Amino acid sequence: xxxxxxxxxxxxxxxxxxxxxxxxxxxxxxxxxxxxxxxxxxxxxxxxxxxxxxxxxxxxxxxxxxxxxxxx
Numbered sequence: 001x002x003x004x005x006x007x008x009x010x011x012x013x014x015x016x017x018x019x020x021x022x023x024x025x026x027x028x029x030x031x032x033x034x035x036x037x038x039x040x041x042x043x044x045x046x047x048x049x050x051x052x053x054x055x056x057x058x059x060x061x062x063x064x065x066x067x068x069x070x071x072x
Contacts, residue, residue: 007053009061015054016062022046 005016026041052059 003048004065004067005051005062006065007056007058007061008063009058010053010056012053012055013065017050017052017054018048019050020046020048 004013006013007016022043023045024041024043027039029037029039031037050059051062053062
């Protein structure tokens with residue numbers, strides 16, 4: 001389940017700029033013509049470095065949000 005975010009500065013729940021570093025393993029399938037299709041991608045590790053609200057620009061006010069609870 002992907003992480004959801006909420007901006008406490010403006011209330012945004014939908015638009016965020018996320019800077020992250022990922023280490024992945026994936027199967028690269030090249031066609032005879034040289035076109036690449038990436039299949040079976042597995043995220044081995046991920047480090048989120050910064051999350052910034054796209055609406056108001058706040059980075060300090062962004063918190064992780066669990067839509068299954070009333071708190072955030």
